[in-house]
Amino acid sequence: MRKPMSLRLRVTLLCAALLTLCCLLLTVTNNFSAIRMADAIQAVPLLPAQRAELEDSVSLPMAELHISDTIQQAQGAFHMQSLLAMVAILALGLFLIYRLVGKALAPLDTLTCQIRERTAADLAQPVEIPDSGDEAAAVALAFNQMSQRLNQVFVMQRNFSRSAAHEFRTPLAVLKTRIGLFRKKQDFRPRATLELLQIVEGEVDRLSAMVSELLELTNLERASRGERLSSGQLIRSAADQAAPQAEARSITILVDAAPCTLAGNAELLRQAVCNLVENAVKYSPAGSVVHIAGHRDGEWFQIVVADQGPGIPESLRQRIFEPFFRVDDSRSRQLGGAGLGLALVRAIAEFHGGAVYVEKSRGAGSRFVLKLPCEQDPPPD
Template sequence: MSSSVALLVGGVVGLVVGVLVATLLRRPRRPDLEQSAPSDGAAPEAVLSRRLLDLIDPAVVLIDPDDVVLVANPAARSLGIVRDTRLLVPELLELARAVRDGGRRRAEVSLPGSVVGGGPRQVGVLGVRLERGSDPAAGPVALVLQDVTEARRVEAVRRDFVANVGHELKTPVGALSLLAEAIEDAADDPETVRRFATRMTHEADRLARLVRELIDLSRLQGGEPLPELVPVEVDTVIAEAVDRTKLAASAKQIAIVTGGEGGLVVRGVEYQLATAVTNLLANAVAYSPEHTRIAVSARARAGFVEITVTDNGIGIPREDRSRVFERFYRVDQSRASRTGGTGLGLAIVKHVATNHGGSVSVWSEEGLGSTFTLRIPLAAGADTPATPGPAGDAPAEHDLAGGPPAADAPKGRS
């Protein structure tokens, strides 16, 4: 168990043991007694102690030398590890027996999804003997369980993130180092120097973009408090995103078409929303062939504004669609190297959507293109259209390349 979890579990065990001693070991108890409130004749401190045991977050189980459950607080029963007077998890029973033989023990135990309901859970467990008389093994054992599933997930994500950042930084930094050596060796050849210098500029831009997006992602993930949400005009957000992407689109002779409903207002942070739509457009430009077009439109639907970006690009394989919003995940590594992508753009879109109480989704077919839909809640009091959108949540008819993007997609070119 990590030190932070051990401290957390250890910090409550003294309280738990004190409560158990005060309420349960003063006199013999029946196994089912823990399910009823203390009698009116119970000592006031025993009543308060038992109520405290029922209210604390850690799951607490007290079992006797025959592995019969004497007490299980509501947190323990909600985990599904106790049924009547039986402890259902063999690893916990083994830990209890080890505690009887050798005293206090710490461990981490995986609770299967079939027991807890839903996905498997990871718990940190501290077991202690509540000794009675001269034979410590004859006394009950208290198990204190703290759910550490989320902590373990965060630790794993952090490890992967650090490893990925190191890998991503290594590429442009290594390229810059090699290019600098090449320029030094070619000092007498101006044409070669210019070619390498251009390449160095490209790698420096890639490195700067990676650092900038890492900072943006850190802020969105809670490194800084979310700014106050204010009314934001969707038309302004789309216009800003189109303006930021116009140069890259023009270089490939890609037309960006805008349309849909005008005058929509959401509550949010304008620069974050503009960044999210910009990332969607930049992704569409990077993965679309020359002489095509990209459509971006907005509409109000079911209390949300849906901003859709549709392209005629290469599409996303079915097995990759669920992962495109992961940090550093790329469908085509070789193409990403050519486009200079960092693998963070869509992750930033996802976090912007989450921070605004919205979501982002993708429809795609290989060879037909992709449609990304960013959903942000409408501002309170904003007007919604009298005519509802198409039934269901499926994307509307695709007007660009045979698949379904947003309704009201524009028909002309910009």
């Protein structure tokens, strides 16, 4: 495979072509002007006194011939000197251009060497930014910014893999311990067997739920976004789905939704709202109230889910949307949470061009706000 030409050599050849063209034009112009001037000098009329003296001279034809030969020789010498000067100027110009271009591109060569030595382990270390303030410095700055973003992604992937392995290991360890204990006791009575089966079923359901949520997180980009749905129907369906869980703990769900048309994937949006509502019911005390409100704010539609639970510390309000993160790890495990519900809500919101965040409630609890793009004409609910 032919090795590509370096940028330094390409810039040098381009400048050489332009310099050669300029030198040729200048040389041709100078020679043309010199020839015209020589012809004009040769054609200058003689004064009368000079003409009379020359007419009396016998050697006039020889003098005219001598002057003509001298002019032609001078023209030839001028042409040769012009060509030699052009070649010398071109050689000197090419040498200077090559050296100056190399000096100008030296920061890029240094940056190339630094980038070539980069690995995934040292992306957090920035490359040296030249003090020139030119394009090379801009490229180095852009590379540092890209490296920081890539490093953050790699860190998130490592944390995600570590957390996923930990979450899968916990139910598997429970299953292994229970089965080992059952085998050791050799208690095959129906009651003991049923108890073991219930534990196995619960842990398998937990693993299945985690796998389903992980698949949904990774397959969002394949989903379609061309459906149109009513905000009222979306909120009411989420409230209806969480109603049995709320009734079991005497929790009241209040719904107050303004009409609006949302565009996107209906199933994903329904799941995002359901996750917020079920999360609010799960962490609210018995006999409390969960309020679901929806209102339009310009081009956006905001779905607010407010609960009366323990609330979320301000320092953790950004991290709660990270996969497998829990504010209270022990309580979340008791309630069956894997720490993927809010991460899935954020992924769905960003997939639809929206956002989700948590606010401090006026009283106790938290307020989750799901912000989605809104269509212009609301359909009848």
